[in-house]
Amino acid sequence: MSRRPESSGLLEGMEISPMSELGRTLTIPRKPVAMEPIIEIYPVSSNSDDDSSRQNKPPEYRGAGDFPQSMNGNPWLPGFWRQFPLKGISSLLGCVACIIASVVILVVSDGQPTSSWSLSPTVYLAFLISGTNMLARYTFNEGVKIAWWYRALRGSSVRDLRDHWSHADGFWSALFSGRRFNLVALGSIAVTVMVIDQPLIQRSSSVISIKTTSPTNVTINIAREIPWGFTGVQNGRSDAVQVMTQPMIAAFNDHNSQNAIVQSGTSCSDNCTGYVEAGGLAARCNTTSGPIEYSWLGNQVGAFSYSPFNVNFSVIAAAAPSYPNGTFGTPAQLVMKVGYTNNSVNTNCAGVRTETTCYLASSTIRYPINITGDVIQIGDTVNQGTVQSFQPAPPMANVGTDIENDQAPWTLGGLFIAANNLFASNATYNIGITISDTMDLPDTLSNQFLDFPPLDLSNANSSYMLVSPHACISNWTDPTMYILSQLNEIAFRVSLYASSFPYRDTGAPSDPQVVTMQQVRTINVFRSDYRFLIASTVITMVSVVLITPMFLGWWELGRRVTLNPIEIAKAFDAPSLNGPGSNAPLSQLGKSMGGRGLKYGEVEGFVAGSETKRQLKLTNSVEVSAPRAGEVYI
Known part of the structure; x- marks a missing residue:
């Protein structure tokens, strides 16, 4: 076994003599830094027992870097799966x-x-x-x-x-x-x-509002027909003299005030569209039309007042009883007569007159409705509504109903009074009565359905230039569909009030209607x-x-690698990391060298001629002093 000569510290027995500002030489003793002895061990073969025992005896290590490769080495193991990241x-x-x-x-x-x-x-x-x-x-x-x-x-x-x-x-x-x-x-x-x-x-991803449609069951508490004798009472000998009942007055006032039709508990959470059955008026109408000359009619008598637009109503009582089946032969009805003139020309005060007579019977109508929350809106009843059934005449037990008799209750009497109050009309041409022909429009409907040219005030700079209707050249449109629609809206309101009233002669109200409607909901959805x-x-x-x-x-690569400074310093063969094998992973480096003291700072050495060399290093903390400001390091 050979041994490398041990060396003492680099500074042992040496002095540094820097020059002071005054030119004097100062002798500064430096503390020797002991270097750890390095031992190399080589196995030597021997046939003697002593040599054999020495060969098998574990060697003693004195230096930190004195580790045999057989104990510190790590195999280089490249491979696709072995080093798979x-x-x-x-x-x-x-x-x-x-x-x-x-x-x-x-x-x-x-x-x-x-x-x-x-x-x-x-x-x-x-x-x-x-x-x-x-x-x-x-x-x-x-x-x-x-x-x-x-x-x-x-x-x-x-x-x-x-x-x-x-x-x-x-x-x-x-x-x-x-x-x-x-x-x-x-x-x-x-x-x-x-x-x-x-x-x-x-x-x-954002949020938008959309409308969705889905079927839903809606509960509506409404009578399917107007109960017998529910709306009016005859107040005298003539059937034309009637007064409204309390529920009829309420429905009439609601209509005139355009109050919302409210029905709570419908189970419609947003907007529902569908149909519901309720009491109404089924119309059977006859229409005739032809030319007319109002001036010719006036010439026949010398002076004449003739109506170019008129609406009137009357009531027909139930017919005599039909004893074989115990009911009246024919239910009571309302009669509506409408006349209007169009295509008028000033010559001879001529035009085309149309006359319509409608018989209105109490019936069950399938109303198109729209429910928003608790508010019901009625759709186009005339074009979309359908008659489900006609109400029969009252039985013999109610022989006093719908007949011409003082204090007799009437099923449609209140609607008759409402129609006369709202829609009765009589516009007149006064021909030959004064110097010029004149016209009277005394009511709402005759003004409402007057077919007047569009309003244009661009050239009117005084009241004398404002256009007004004149006799013989005025035209009207047909009010029939409007009147029927309005009367059925009133009948619908009456049916709501009648929901708790006995149905016919059963003595109990009809059950609430559960109808399937299309629910249109406005919901917030995600849009991608x-x-x-x-x-x-x-x-x-x-x-x-x-x-x-x-x-x-x-x-x-033969091992798991990192960019840790310790592992890279080891790869650069840093003296401070002498010890474990050169292929040691970071975990092994940490375990074997984790306790070593390191410090970054000034380290002094010497070159030829005893010149001091100062460097900055990260090395053993014993050899390092703090860097000095302004010092030049090589």
């Missing part, structure tokens, strides 16, 4: 999974009500996109380790290795790398630019904008793809 590839796949999850959330949430999601899709997207970016950054960091060591393994320069590290450490270094551009710079730019996917993916989704997905996927090449060559 599981963490890096897993985080890479995690990025792809987050991207797929973001796409799924946007596709699934598109058109879904906001109430069906406890958290909005944007919250999930925020988590996923943050996870994507964090995983991408982790993937990049793992790839940088492999790229740096693979570059060193294949042969490189200090500048090239520095560029690999600096491009990974900062975006600006990668962006302005110029001719030193490499895969690490590409990955650094990609993982930095990738953050713009956050505002894009956030904008890909796939333009932003596509843009975000493309940016993220491209960034992930650009990071991937940094993993190339992992199969040529």
